[in-house]
Amino acid sequence: MSSIYFVALPLLFGFATPLLKRFGKNGVAYASTAMQAALFLLALNLAATSSWAVEVISINPPLGISFILNGASLFFVLLFMLLMLLFSLYYLGLRKEEPFPDENKFFILLNMLLASSIGLVLSSDIFNIYVFFEIAGISAYILSAYRKTPKALEAGLKYLLTGMVASAFLLFGIALIYIHLGSLNLAVLSGSFHTLPFNMKLLIGLLLFVGFGFKVEIFPLNFWVTDVYEGADPLIDSLFSSIVVKAYLFVFFHILYLFMPASPFAPFLLLAGAVSMLAAEIIALKQTNLKRVFAYSSLGQVGLIFAVLSLESRMAVEAGFFIVFAHSVAKMAIFLSLTSVIHAHKSEEISTLKTLNSPMITVTFIFSMLSLLGIPLFAGFVGKFLALKSFASSGEFLVLGIVLFASLVESIYYFKIAGNLFGKGERGAKLRLAPSQKAVFSILILLLVAVGTMPWLYSGFLHNASAAMVDTATYANLLTGGLK
Amino acid sequence: MNFKRDIPSRTYSGFALSALFILTIFNILLESGVSKTQRAGDALLALSGKEGVANAVTSVVVYFRGFDTLGEIAVLFIAALGIGLMLHGDRRTEHEESNYILQKASKLLFPMIMLFGVYVMVYGHLSPGGGFQGGVIIASGILLLLISDGSFEVPHAVISVLETFAGISYVLIGLIGLLVLDKFLGNFLPNDVAQMGRLFSGGIIPLVYIVVGIKVGSEMSMIVQNLIQRSDDD
Amino acid sequence: MTGLIVMFTFIAVILVAFMSIVQRSLPDAIILFMGVGLGAVVLFFVFQAPDVALTEAVIGAGISALIFLMALKHLGEER
Amino acid sequence: MMIESLFDYFNQGYVIQSLVDTGSMILFFIGFFGLLTQRHIIKIFMSISVMEIAVFLFFIGNIFDVKFTAPILGDGHDAFVSMNDPIPHAMILTAIVIGMAVFALGVSFAIEYYKLTGKTNINDISEMGER
Numbered sequence: 001m002s003s004i005y006f007v008a009l010p011l012l013f014g015f016a017t018p019l020l021k022r023f024g025k026n027g028v029a030y031a032s033t034a035m036q037a038a039l040f041l042l043a044l045n046l047a048a049t050s051s052w053a054v055e056v057i058s059i060n061p062p063l064g065i066s067f068i069l070n071g072a073s074l075f076f077v078l079l080f081m082l083l084m085l086l087f088s089l090y091y092l093g094l095r096k097e098e099p100f101p102d103e104n105k106f107f108i109l110l111n112m113l114l115a116s117s118i119g120l121v122l123s124s125d126i127f128n129i130y131v132f133f134e135i136a137g138i139s140a141y142i143l144s145a146y147r148k149t150p151k152a153l154e155a156g157l158k159y160l161l162t163g164m165v166a167s168a169f170l171l172f173g174i175a176l177i178y179i180h181l182g183s184l185n186l187a188v189l190s191g192s193f194h195t196l197p198f199n200m201k202l203l204i205g206l207l208l209f210v211g212f213g214f215k216v217e218i219f220p221l222n223f224w225v226t227d228v229y230e231g232a233d234p235l236i237d238s239l240f241s242s243i244v245v246k247a248y249l250f251v252f253f254h255i256l257y258l259f260m261p262a263s264p265f266a267p268f269l270l271l272a273g274a275v276s277m278l279a280a281e282i283i284a285l286k287q288t289n290l291k292r293v294f295a296y297s298s299l300g301q302v303g304l305i306f307a308v309l310s311l312e313s314r315m316a317v318e319a320g321f322f323i324v325f326a327h328s329v330a331k332m333a334i335f336l337s338l339t340s341v342i343h344a345h346k347s348e349e350i351s352t353l354k355t356l357n358s359p360m361i362t363v364t365f366i367f368s369m370l371s372l373l374g375i376p377l378f379a380g381f382v383g384k385f386l387a388l389k390s391f392a393s394s395g396e397f398l399v400l401g402i403v404l405f406a407s408l409v410e411s412i413y414y415f416k417i418a419g420n421l422f423g424k425g426e427r428g429a430k431l432r433l434a435p436s437q438k439a440v441f442s443i444l445i446l447l448l449v450a451v452g453t454m455p456w457l458y459s460g461f462l463h464n465a466s467a468a469m470v471d472t473a474t475y476a477n478l479l480t481g482g483l484k
Numbered sequence: 485m486n487f488k489r490d491i492p493s494r495t496y497s498g499f500a501l502s503a504l505f506i507l508t509i510f511n512i513l514l515e516s517g518v519s520k521t522q523r524a525g526d527a528l529l530a531l532s533g534k535e536g537v538a539n540a541v542t543s544v545v546v547y548f549r550g551f552d553t554l555g556e557i558a559v560l561f562i563a564a565l566g567i568g569l570m571l572h573g574d575r576r577t578e579h580e581e582s583n584y585i586l587q588k589a590s591k592l593l594f595p596m597i598m599l600f601g602v603y604v605m606v607y608g609h610l611s612p613g614g615g616f617q618g619g620v621i622i623a624s625g626i627l628l629l630l631i632s633d634g635s636f637e638v639p640h641a642v643i644s645v646l647e648t649f650a651g652i653s654y655v656l657i658g659l660i661g662l663l664v665l666d667k668f669l670g671n672f673l674p675n676d677v678a679q680m681g682r683l684f685s686g687g688i689i690p691l692v693y694i695v696v697g698i699k700v701g702s703e704m705s706m707i708v709q710n711l712i713q714r715s716d717d718d
Numbered sequence: 719m720t721g722l723i724v725m726f727t728f729i730a731v732i733l734v735a736f737m738s739i740v741q742r743s744l745p746d747a748i749i750l751f752m753g754v755g756l757g758a759v760v761l762f763f764v765f766q767a768p769d770v771a772l773t774e775a776v777i778g779a780g781i782s783a784l785i786f787l788m789a790l791k792h793l794g795e796e797r
Numbered sequence: 798m799m800i801e802s803l804f805d806y807f808n809q810g811y812v813i814q815s816l817v818d819t820g821s822m823i824l825f826f827i828g829f830f831g832l833l834t835q836r837h838i839i840k841i842f843m844s845i846s847v848m849e850i851a852v853f854l855f856f857i858g859n860i861f862d863v864k865f866t867a868p869i870l871g872d873g874h875d876a877f878v879s880m881n882d883p884i885p886h887a888m889i890l891t892a893i894v895i896g897m898a899v900f901a902l903g904v905s906f907a908i909e910y911y912k913l914t915g916k917t918n919i920n921d922i923s924e925m926g927e928r
Contacts, residue, residue, distance in 0.1 A: 004668045008655055011558055015651025018644050057551045058661070058669040063524055063531070065551045105565055112562055119555075127888050131555035134895050138559055138902065142566035145906055151924045153910040158922075160903045161841065165832065167899075168848045171892055172825070175856035178885065182523035230925050292925075504826075523860070525882025529868060533877045540868035540877060541769045544887040556891045563898035570905040604772070612768035612869060616894055620776045627784060700894075704781065707901055711788040720863055721807025721816065728820030735824055735847050739831035744839060751843050758850050765861040766881050768869065770853070770889050777897045782846065785897075789839050789904045793917045 001042055003055045003067050006077065006118040009035055010111035017104050029095065032107040033088040036114070040081040047074045047461075052468070052478055055122075061479045062185040067122040068475065071468035072321075075461065076121045076250050079325060080243050083332050084114045086440045087238065090336050093434030094235070098343050100146065109146075112139040113239060117247035124186045124479060126174055129251055133170065133215070137163040140244055144232035155231025158224045162214045170211025176204050187479035190258035190472055205265055208255065215248040217302050219276035229295030234342055237291060238335030241298040242328035249302065249324070253309045258472050266310050273307030274402040276300075281409040290341075290348050293413060294334055297372065300406060301327045307399055308387045316390035318459075318466035322383030325451070325462075329379060330368035333444040336437075337361040344431050353420035358431035362421050364441050369414040371448045373407065378452035382459075535671070537609045537689050545614065546689045546696070550658070550669040553692075556616075557654065557699055561647075564703040571710040582632050590632035597625035605697035608690070615693040619700025626705040630712050638709040643702045650699035657688055657695070723764050731757035748786045755779035808863055817858030824851035836918045838907045842900055849896045853889045860885050 013020075013035055020028045046053075046069060055067035088110070100106040116135035123129050141163065145156025178184060180200060181192050193201070213221040229237050256263060277300045284296030301323065309320040340361060345352040356362065367378065374384030384407070391400040433441075450457065468474075532543040545553055605618025629636045661670035673687040731754055738750030755778035762771035806812065828851060831844025860882050866874065868883040907917070916922055 002662060002666075002668070004658075004662060008659060008662075008668065011554065012652065012655045012659075014558070014561065015648060015655060018648045019652075056667050058667055058671075059531070059548055063527055064548060102569055105569055108565060109562065112558060116555075116558075127549070127891075128552060128555070131552050131559070131891065131895070134899065135555055135558050135562070138562050138566070138899055141899075141902060141906075142562065142569065145570070145909075148570070148909060150910065150913045153906055153913065154922050154924050157838075157903065157906045157910060160899065160906060161845070164845045164896075164899055164903070165848075167895075168845060168852060171849070172852045172855070174888075175852060175859075175885075178523075178888075179856070179859045184524065184884070188524075227923075227925055289925075523882050523884075525860075525884040528884060529877040529880060529882070532883070538870040539769070540870075540880065540883040541886040541890070544883045545890055549884070549887055552887070552891050556894055559895050560898050563902045566902050567905045570902075570909050611871070612867070613772055614769065616890060617769075617772045617776050620781060624776070624780050708781070708784065711785060711901075711905070719804050719808065721809070721813050722804065724813055724820075724858075725807065725816050728816060728824075732820065732823050732827065735827050739827060739835065739840065739844055739847065744837065747840065747843065751846070754847060754850060758854060761854055762857060765857045766865065766867040767857050767861075767886050767889075768867050770857060770886050770893070773890050773893050774850075774853075777893055778850070782897055782900065785901050785904050786839065786843075789842075789908060792908050793837075793839060793911050 001045065003042075003046060003053075003069055003077075003122060004057070005042060006039055006122070007115045009039060010115035013111050014108040017108055021104060028104045028107050029092060032111060033085075033092060035111070036081070036085050036088050040085050043074070043078045043081040047078050052474060054478060061124065062183060062188045065123065065125040065128045066479065068124045068478070069122065070475070071461070071465035072250070072254075073121045073468075075321060075465040076246065076324075077118050079246070079328060080114065080117050080121075083242050083328060084110075084239075086332065086443060087235075087336070089436045090339075090440040091235065093437035093440075094339065094343070096434060106143075106146065109139045109143050110239075113143065113244065117243050120247040120251050125184050126177065126186060126189065126255075127184050129255075130167070130170055130174055133248075133251075134167060136244060136247065137167070137215070140240065143236045143239070144228050146236065147233055151231040152233070153231075155228040159228045162221075162224045166211050166214035169207050173204050173207030173211055176200070176207065185479060186255070186258050187476045190476050193259040201260070205260070205263075209265075212248060212252045212255075215245075216252050216306065217245060217276075217299055218272050218306055219279060219303065220272070222276065222280075222299055225299060226292050226295045229298075230289055230292045230348075234291055234335050234338040237295070238332050238339070241295075241331040241335065245298070245302055246324055246328060249305060249309070253320075254469070256310075257312065257470060258475065261472060262312070266312060269310035270307050270396060270399055273303045273305075273310060274399045274406075275303075276306065277303030277406045278402050278409075281406040284413055285409065287413075288350055290338055290350055290352075293350065293417070294331070294338070297410065297413075298327075298331055300410060301331075301372065304387065304403060304406075307403070308390065311390055311394050311396070312470070313390060313394060314466050314470045315386060315393070317469050318462055319383055319386030319390050321462050321466055321469075322386055322455075323380070324383075326371055326379035326383050326448070329444055329447050329451075330371045333364045333368045333441065333448070336440065336444075337364045340431060340433060340437065345428070350417060350420055353417065354423045354425045355428040356421065356431065357427035357429065358433065360433060360438060360441050361431065364445060365421060366418060367445050367448050369418065371452065373411050373414060376452070377449070379448045381452055382455040535687065535689065539609050539612065539614075541612075542609045542614050542693060543689055546609075546692045547669070547671055547687075550692065553696065554654065554658065554669070557651070557696060560700060560703050561651065564706050567707050567710050571713070582634065586632045590628045594625055594628055597628065598622060601625060601701070605694060605701075606690070608693040608697070615696030616700055618697040619702075620704050622697075622701040623704030623708055627708045627712075630709060638705050643706055646698055647702040647706075650695045650702070654692060654695045654699070657692060661688070720764055724761065727757055727760050727764070731761070744790055748783070748790060751786065752779055752783050755782065810863060813861070813863060814859060817855065817861075821851045821855035821858060824854065827851075836920060838917045838919060838922075839904075841919060842903055842907075846896065846900060849892070853892065856885050857889060 020031050053069040057065045116132045119132040141156050141160045144159050145152050181189055217225050280296045280299035284293055287293045305320050305323050308316050342348055371378035371380040374380040528548055532540040535543045537543040601618050601621035604613035608614025658669040661672050662668045664672040671687040734750050734753040738747045741747040759771050759775045762774055825848055828844045828848030835841055865879050865881045868880040
């Protein structure tokens with residue numbers, strides 16, 4: 001079973017939707033969810049084999065394009081498939097009383113976003129990464145502007161403009177790489193990148209940083225993120241914060257480790273991540289719009305992941321992967337519950353939580369926020385503990401202090417939200433949840449608690465994943481030397 | 485932070501701009517003397533000699549880096565879908581008659597443009613051109629009709645059948661390559677060099693480029709019609 | 719010979735691009751932008767890249783011009 | 798006689814390359830300058846397109862070799878020798894079409910936004926307002 005199906009099947013589904021419409025109103029919805037379930041099983045079976053694998057496309061690397069399956073990329077593929085499956089199950093419940101207009105288009109965009117995120121993670125050719133960069137981008141622009149309200153259109157317009165500028169700089173970087181190194185294959189490039197003089201490395205590094213920086217939401221380039229989160233539908237925000245950002249983060253650090261293993265720019269990246277976390281948490285204090293608060297908290301957590309991963313040690317990468325998992329699951333839970341709250345109460349202010357009357361959603365909010373804070377017995381604790389340990393072990397005590405202070409600030413506005421949840425005011429009517437939505441919430445809560453209480457459950461898998469991520473030597477000779 | 489207000493004022497951005505500009509120019513000029521690096525393209529040129537295709541760029545676009553073109557088709561498909569979603573105007577309102585010259589000229593020009601578009605698409609692997617260029621030329625032919633003939637409307641049913649057929653067959657060609665050669669988008673059809681000049685001489689390459697042309701043509705005409713139709717409404 | 723053509727076309731493209739960006743009236747800016755597309759087609763042709771020249775001609779000067787004009791039809795003046 | 802030496806001087810590889818470098822960099826920064834200072838939404842799309850055209854010219858110009866021909870067989874060339882590298886042509890082909898697709902989508906967003914709010918100045922496009 002080859003890993004091409006992750007990209008080929010959603011594309012086939014997208015192109016064949018006019019035919020699927022023949023099978024009645026729910027034809028497209030059930031076909032899409034069934035396909036995602038099948039791909040999730042494929043991801044599980046591929047993840048079981050922990051050895052490296054090369055999936056050749058049209059001709060053998062290093063001339064052709066190929067997918068590389070190692071511990072790290074399979075961890076991300078598994079995470080994305082799991083979250084997208086839960087998202088689809090949740091939406092199946094939601095669409096009964098509040099379907100999206102033009103629903104077939106929504107399912108096509110959903111699957112294209114999934115296919116391109118997985119393509120970004122698996123691809124080993126830098127121009128192929130640019131093409132997936134664009135596919136993920138363009139489906140995200142349309143998803144954010146889907147409701148066609150002035151806010152949504154403004155969000156889509158801003159996201160599109162920053163995306164176009166980012167892709168112009170990224171293409172400029174790729175052009176320079178091909179002119180001076182003669183190849184597009186990541187393995188060949190990682191072997192010959194150090195031969196470049198320092199100023200060319202600086203220029204290419206700067207261009208790639210700006211190209212990916214917009215999408216990785218790092219400090220100087222993330223002015224557009226909160227407007228997009230507030231403009232888009234909360235259902236779409238859950239996809240942005242748990243799948244799309246993580247795919248771009250993985251690609252950014254995958255290229256950084258391959259091109260510049262002990263890079264002279266690492267301290268600068270570390271600082272950018274720490275400042276981005278601090279700035280996001282502080283601004284989040286005075287926000288009253290629910291979506292905007294959790295957008296800033298996503299920015300903060302992404303800044304933390306960025307800082308940890310730029311330490312480039314195996315333990316730091318493992319910590320980063322733990323935080324990625326905990327943050328994605330928690331943010332998916334939060335934004336899905338936000339969707340139910342906003343669809344029921346029609347207002348996005350924090351004060352609406354006072355009139356919320358739904359034990360399930362309250363429990364989801366509390367568990368996710370505790371996990372984001374890194375409280376023991378929850379998934380976030382393992383990641384944050386390892387992160388602080390790796391900061392300390394590589395002597396970055398200033399960044400350690402910034403991260404601790406930012407987590408303190410973060411806990412302040414989480415308690416503010418918790419206060420509204422448990423406020424004494426009269427409670428509105430009980431929020432009705434479809435059975436599939438209840439199932440999704442309970443699975444997410446179970447994931448947070450299970451991983452928090454029993455981290456040994458999958459720390460072996462993550463250890464192998466982080467080792468694969470840092471082990472660029474095998475990556476290099478795998479492609480050029482021994483083929484499958 | 486608001487999108488535009490925070491970008492520093494004109495003078496400051498001018499200064500930052502020129503600093504970056506000097507750095508880039510200095511870097512690139514300094515490097516332009518670097519010895520001619522051995523590029524992957526030369527190896528692909530040798531390979532494309534054996535593919536039986538005269539246009540090396542087409543063999544790279546469709547076969548060697550065929551996955552990029554599949555991604556490219558996905559981008560265009562999503563763009564057409566998004567524009568259809570955004571500009572979904574109602575049926576074409578009564579459009580005032582365009583002037584006489586345009587009507588007569590377009591009747592004369594339309595077959596030429598379509599013929600040229602089909603030629604560019606089908607001969608993509610022998611002469612410059614191919615699926616993308618051919619498809620867009622056909623779309624500009626349809627654009628000419630949309631402008632000149634007020635009541636003309638792109639037949640939505642025909643276009644979506646063409647589009648679906650082209651998209652599915654492209655992915656199926658890829659999957660057949662996966663099953664036959666264990667390489668997605670592998671060239672499973674015979675492509676001997678002897679018949680270089682013949683129409684179907686490059687194995688799957690001409691097939692794929694014609695399918696790409698049909699898809700690009702139908703999508704571009706949908707985009708063009710949505711843009712024109714929307715602008716008639718107010 | 720190609721060097722001279724490259725130099726003069728580049729100078730022309732740069733001038734036309736600068737004028738199209740700082741131009742006050744939008745219709746003129748769009749027509750000048752089509753000039754930039756045309757200059758790019760000539761340059762791609764001189765750089766021995768016929769496929770890219772044909773694509774840039776059809777898309778850069780053809781369809782983009784239509785999209786700009788349709789946008790201009792709407793967004794001309796601010797309400 | 799002086800004209801031939803002028804032609805020969807300009808035909809050297811590194812002269813053309815430095816012309817291409819400077820020319821496309823100036824074009825890139827004209828686009829970047831337009832992006833930072835222009836207000837109207839169409840002007841912003843135009844400057845981003847100028848930036849992208851500059852990157853395409855830079856890329857194709859830098860791998861262009863005066864002595865080589867286009868990578869297409871026919872009229873006298875029957876083997877792929879001494880021909881320009883086809884990979885950048887394929888990449889730029891894809892990038893032009895991607896740029897146009899995203900640009901067309903952006904214009905449709907701008908048209909819909911103008912229909913609802915009548916705003917085209919990028920500074921006024923702020924429905925949400927930062928608290």
